[in-house]
Amino acid sequence: MSSIVISTVSISVITALFAVLLTIADRTIGNYGQVTMTINDDKQFTVDGGSSLLSTLIEEKIFIPSACGGKGTCGYCKVQILDGGGPVLATETPFMTEEELANNVRLSCQCKVKQDIRIQIPEELFNVKEFEVTVEAIEDLTDVIKKLRFKLPEGEEINFKPGQYVQLKAPLYEGNDEEVYRAYSIASSPLEKGYVELVIGFVPEGIATTYVHHHLEVGDKATINGPFGDFYYQDNDREMVMVAVGTGVAPILSLLNFMRSKGIDRKARFYFGAKTPSDLFMLDYFKQLEEDLPDFKFIPCLSRVGEEDGWDGFKGRVNNAIDEMLQEGEGKEAYLCGNEPMIDSVVKSLTEKGMPENLIYYDKF
Amino acid sequence: MIELNPFVIFIAAIFTNNMILSNFLGMCSFVAVSKEINTSLGLGQAVTFVLAGTSIINYLVYHYLLLPYNLEFLRFIIFIISIAAFVQLIEMILERYIPNLYYALGIFLPLITVNCAILGVSLFMVIRDYTFLQSFGFAVGSGLGWTLAIVALAGIRQKLKRASVPKGLEGPGITLIVTGLMALAFIGFSGIVQIS
Numbered sequence: 001m002s003s004i005v006i007s008t009v010s011i012s013v014i015t016a017l018f019a020v021l022l023t024i025a026d027r028t029i030g031n032y033g034q035v036t037m038t039i040n041d042d043k044q045f046t047v048d049g050g051s052s053l054l055s056t057l058i059e060e061k062i063f064i065p066s067a068c069g070g071k072g073t074c075g076y077c078k079v080q081i082l083d084g085g086g087p088v089l090a091t092e093t094p095f096m097t098e099e100e101l102a103n104n105v106r107l108s109c110q111c112k113v114k115q116d117i118r119i120q121i122p123e124e125l126f127n128v129k130e131f132e133v134t135v136e137a138i139e140d141l142t143d144v145i146k147k148l149r150f151k152l153p154e155g156e157e158i159n160f161k162p163g164q165y166v167q168l169k170a171p172l173y174e175g176n177d178e179e180v181y182r183a184y185s186i187a188s189s190p191l192e193k194g195y196v197e198l199v200i201g202f203v204p205e206g207i208a209t210t211y212v213h214h215h216l217e218v219g220d221k222a223t224i225n226g227p228f229g230d231f232y233y234q235d236n237d238r239e240m241v242m243v244a245v246g247t248g249v250a251p252i253l254s255l256l257n258f259m260r261s262k263g264i265d266r267k268a269r270f271y272f273g274a275k276t277p278s279d280l281f282m283l284d285y286f287k288q289l290e291e292d293l294p295d296f297k298f299i300p301c302l303s304r305v306g307e308e309d310g311w312d313g314f315k316g317r318v319n320n321a322i323d324e325m326l327q328e329g330e331g332k333e334a335y336l337c338g339n340e341p342m343i344d345s346v347v348k349s350l351t352e353k354g355m356p357e358n359l360i361y362y363d364k365f
Numbered sequence: 366m367i368e369l370n371p372f373v374i375f376i377a378a379i380f381t382n383n384m385i386l387s388n389f390l391g392m393c394s395f396v397a398v399s400k401e402i403n404t405s406l407g408l409g410q411a412v413t414f415v416l417a418g419t420s421i422i423n424y425l426v427y428h429y430l431l432l433p434y435n436l437e438f439l440r441f442i443i444f445i446i447s448i449a450a451f452v453q454l455i456e457m458i459l460e461r462y463i464p465n466l467y468y469a470l471g472i473f474l475p476l477i478t479v480n481c482a483i484l485g486v487s488l489f490m491v492i493r494d495y496t497f498l499q500s501f502g503f504a505v506g507s508g509l510g511w512t513l514a515i516v517a518l519a520g521i522r523q524k525l526k527r528a529s530v531p532k533g534l535e536g537p538g539i540t541l542i543v544t545g546l547m548a549l550a551f552i553g554f555s556g557i558v559q560i561s
Contacts, residue, residue, distance in 0.1 A: 006436065007438075007439055010434070010436055010439060011439060011442060011443070011446075014426075014443055014447075015446055018447065018450035021450065021454070022450060022453055022454060025454055025457050025458075026457070029457045029458055029461045029462075030460075030461070086464070086468070087468050089468065090404065112460075114460075
């Protein structure tokens with residue numbers, strides 16, 4: 001009995017000693033005092049030094065896209081640092097191209113603000129805002145995919161281009177002890193400025209998807225920030241080839257909703273890839289879109305159907321569908337959203353059909 | 366037990382009792398960070414540095430805190446805590462005062478906290494009843510031995526890039542086989558000195 005007490009007490013005491021030592025070190029050695037952050041040679045902020053540039057910017061309500069929450073694994077939070085960034089770290093180089101290295105582009109989650117710093121960020125990031133939203137509806141699209149409708153606070157609105165994404169904050173909950181931001185494309189039309197709809201699939205052990213699928217309920221509050229992204233609707237008359245798999249349907253829905261509410265008359269074909277008939281969803285919605293839009297066809301492609309399913313649509317993957325059904329790639333443009341292998345194979349099929357690569361817009365996840 | 370000269374222990378820790386190639390400790394970072402000679406040299410230096418520091422701290426903690434109160438059974442957990450605290454502290458100090466060293470070693474420091482070779486050295490030195498100097502020699506020797514092994518492996522792996530490795534063995538698979546062959550080669554040193 002006494003040995004249990006002695007062990008507990010001595011471990012606590014020694015741990016506490018180290019903790020005190022580290023706290024003192026953090027206050028003295030780790031304290032870089034106040035430094036000045038200059039953005040675009042225009043805005044100046046006085047900030048506490050010592051944290052990463054990404055979190056310093058978030059403190060100042062400037063939101064740089066970051067999917068991994070500052071762990072240095074997604075490579076999205078790139079920022080041009082003109083002065084005061086220190087040398088490039090080995091943790092950043094895998095995400096950088098030669099050109100970016102030459103232009104002093106850095107991963108803002110890896111750079112620490114230790115001295116006066118001068119950075120350059122795209123103006124549109126100042127348009128990014130954080131919203132305290134309310135869950136208004138949750139709809140099960142399939143067993144593993146939900147569509148959520150969020151209402152922005154009264155009087156606030158979000159201005160985005162169809163195809164862009166927002167970041168949803170996964171808060172602390174039982175089983176999750178870190179706050180992370182995850183990116184989800186907006187599915188609703190940008191003309192609906194008071195609402196945001198997201199399509200979110202369940203990933204086993206995913207921090208944000210577990211939060212959405214198992215914890216979030218109608219009426220709950222959630223935090224999103226946005227909009228971000230350079231994947232969006234291009235205003236011209238070319239015929240559109242849209243391709244998506246799974247939750248990649250979201251930005252395409254936004255595009256279609258936008259075209260419907262604006263009454264845009266463009267030929268559009270949407271190839272949607274899934275495995276079995278049970279992975280398909282919103283079929284009535286697309287049927288309605290086919291009727292409402294002047295020239296739109298929804299083409300579901302199933303890769304794993306047997307005779308017993310009675311499937312009379314396209315059998316195979318989306319790139320096979322394009323190989324077979326797309327007549328000519330020239331004069332058209334493509335919008336792709338899905339996983340990397342799908343995007344790569346579809347880009348290959350499209351370029352073989354003669355579509356120039358700069359007219360293929362995609363969003364990989 | 367014969368009283369061993371600390372220098373003998375130092376040499377033995379590099380060659381005959383190499384942490385990786387005879388004890389197979391510290392394998393995770395050994396396999397993960399051995400793709401480039403420069404990077405592995407940086408990691409090796411960081412390991413040596415941390416080993417030297419933690420052997421001193423853990424020696425003092427063990428002999429002046431744990432032994433007098435008959436708490437030596439707590440050494441596992443206490444050593445882990447002190448290693449973690451030491452690494453954290455060193456990282457802060459380097460970042461603030463020796464930035465160049467921080468950029469060379471600092472990014473590896475968090476990896477080292479969980480390197481079992483570090484804990485292994487601290488445990489061996491108390492199990493084998495080393496004196497202070499013996500412990501220090503053992504720690505520095507082990508660190509250099511670890512560095513030697515990882516740099517050698519990185520050299521081999523850089524050459525391996527041009528070899529045609531069977532598909533299923535690419536990456537860690539072939540690395541472990543190479544490590545095994547290196548361990549066989551290191552048996553050749555075993556006639557020099559033996560410390561355990």
